[in-house]
Amino acid sequence: MESGGGNKTAGSGPGASDGTGAGSGGARSGAGDTSAADRSGGGAEKRTGGPLKAAPSPGRRKSATPLSASLAANAQAIRRQFGDSADLRLRMTESPAFPGVRLAVLYLQGIVDENGIRESILDKLQSAPPPAEEGRRADRGGLAEATERLRAGVITAGLTEPVATIEKALDSLLLGCCLILIDGSGTALAADADGGERRPVGEPISQTVIRGPQQGFTESIGTNLGQLRRIIRSERLIVESRRIGRQTCTEVALVYLKDTARPELVEEARRRLAAIDVDGVIDSGYLEEYIQDKTFTFFPTLLNTERPDQTAAYLLEGHVAILSDGSPFALLAPVTLYRFFQSPEDYYQRFDIASFLRLIRMGAFLISLHLPALYIAITTFHQEMMPTNLLISLSAQREGVPFPALVEALLMELTFEVLREAGVRMPRAIGPAISIVGALVIGTATVQAGLVSAAMVIIVAFTAISSFVAPQVNIANAARLMRFLFMLSAGVLGFVGIISLDLILIIHLAGLHSFGIPYLAPMAPWVKGSWRDTILRMPRWSMTLRPALARKGSRKRQAGGKP
């Protein structure tokens, strides 16, 4: 049995492309035109069902060894490949469909649904009707025919596929299949038995809303895609699946809405995903670093979300989403700066409060960026800018404080950062201890001890609160880092320093792109009509156009007009 046969049979499955992984992997290691090969070779597949259908990661397997005719030898080979791992289960069985032929069922415990295997494979095998008289011939031709009959008529697992090579057998086991070896046949059967314990769909922890859908993505990409499909019930919702990661072989799905997303954008996303060659993808954060436009910036050029509703809304506007198995966070691209201040809830609430909240969020971002710096600048360089009473009150508080305002501010900000990190990393049980220590240590004791001024505590506290307002943790983190730069430049040059850094920042932002979209769009460059859903949110019926990033000619999304 040559590997070509395997390819042929695999090709009979809808949209399947067995062997291309190995093929393109060879191309990768050999020739230089890897991306072209991947693209043309269908590195990404339309996701049609079980884990088998996604192409294995490029460069994962470099060889293809055909299965031998002997069950014992095959089982032995697979076992050896797995290094006698304890979770590899092998069960010998017999079936009336193969009189006198030994069968073996292999699977990896934990990633398969064992009950399902019992019901749809083992039970069916054992109760399968005996073959007709002429099929009893125990030669290969007969066996192949019986195997096909088994696949088509006996095993009721969702998806079955003939497997002809050891490597393919290993892959299918790893992807959660149950492998049925037939003694005397060079073709095994892989039946989808994906299962095992998974976290159920729960509330999105990182992005809570008061009003709106309350379910979030889980670690299972199948569940996640299902959630999306449930929201967008359209055949235009395209899911392109691929496997990334030499070792982890993680399923990564590129999702977009055909005819709405620009083809160039989809092509670009495909190209960037195809270019990733990494040994493991644990979370979509891994992917983000490979596909983002610019690494050396504080600003995220991809948006991550735990919410299917937000993902669906972005897809409807012509964005693409990238989901990765094992990560409850989808990546959305392209994004502009303003997107990070929009919460999905903006669209579920009345437009007036939504607009107000957006302004608040942007204001809070600016505050979290500038406030300590402004305090430093005003108190050390521009005292004349304060009202007299404030100056006197601040100056009374600073009386006896041993450090310059800059040192004081840095000290407090760093203390806060440490506390915050401790709060995140600490086991839940000792969490409250943090708040007590934090409140007592920074809030009261330092002021009473005269180490820092009370005003500084207020500044740091308000800065901290402001930084929690951002609906995307990403952007708050950007402010978190830049805040220190602002503080330093304020301590060195006062307002001049702050303004200079602001200018540098604006220039930097104006130069950023996210998948070809300017980061400050639709403000710079100005896109007519997009103001309705950027800083403010106008009533839904007035937003007749999709954002400019949507495909040309498909921007109109509703009839529009006041109902």
Add this chain to the structure above:
Amino acid sequence: MRRLAALALLLALLPLGAAGCWDRQELNELGIISATGVDVTESGRWKLSYQLVIPSAISAQGSYVGTGHAPVNVFTTEGDSFRGAVSKATQEMSRRLYFAHNQVVIVGEAAARKGIAELIEAYMRNGDSRETVMMFVTEGSARLVLEQLLPMEKISGAGIVRLITQEEKQGGNFRQMTVFDVAQELLSPIRTTGVPGIGLSGSDEPVDTVDAAKMTHTGAKVRLQKLGVFKEDRLVGWLSTHETRGLMWVKGKERETTVSFGCPDARLKRNSIRLKQVRTQVIPTRKPDGGWLMRVKAEAAGTLLEYNCKGALDKPADLLELELRIAQELKSDMEDGIKASQRLGTDLTGFGNELRLRYPKEWKALEQEWNDRLFPQLETQLDVAVSIVRTGRSNGSYEQAAEDSRGKE
């Protein structure tokens, strides 16, 4: 290449650290000055007094009573020049004097008579001491005023600012004059100005100790009184508060004030009205004999506050009669102001400026002897109209009502 770029960047950033922090001035290194006093020594040197705020005494909860520390500290330096005197402060003050929040400058009479040109120069030229500082003159030593504590205020410098602000808004006798205003008026063609006077009244016992706040009344009080009249840059005399208010009406600077007036044939002014200035117009006209006549048209409107005369205020005829009587009162106030101004030979009315605007050619001839000869003899014609907008909640006076009820019995 990249290494070179990084090095260039580093070199570009280095001077930042060196240049920066240069002007850094921590809050607790500042000696915040809330008021400045200007006196002269007998030898003619400037004697500057500073009211230094002590933040820690102020910021404690409650007023200065609580801490037992004086909220301000006053000290004095001397020098031939203004800033020269300021620079000597370093010899006795541990902190850098910070003038940006100085709100008040008080000029002692001796200094004011010597001339305030140097003071204006110092305030106009320097960025830290601003020309928006409010100026006052005092009959005695300026330092004495700075030493006083105001009962409601922690910082007496800021308290004086509130005092004049309230006076301008509510009392209507004085208006605030910043150093800039003073300079502007002194540079105007008539070269005169009036600066509100501040001084101590009440008992002789000064309120310069925190202990004074332990009593329910204070001895001496800081009080706005009189108007210091400046000609060129020197103090030439004083106007009373009453005369000052008359001038405020003439100049059209009055906002709101309470005017008392009497009943017909009564000596005491037992009635009062709260008047707002509506409009004042000064029209210089040439008399047939070649002299000048100043016609002042003033309009005021107000709410009656007290009324103890006869007459029914719901009758238009009685109301009209009352309006005329109030107008007469107002007119005499204004005349007092103009006369006092003429007596001093300083045009505080601003008539000269009006004349210059209307008759620029003629003004050239008049300018030189305006203050000394022409203005004191200037003929004025006042035309005052008062309208009573509201008479309050009652019509006739209570006295009238009592009389009526007696008559019924």
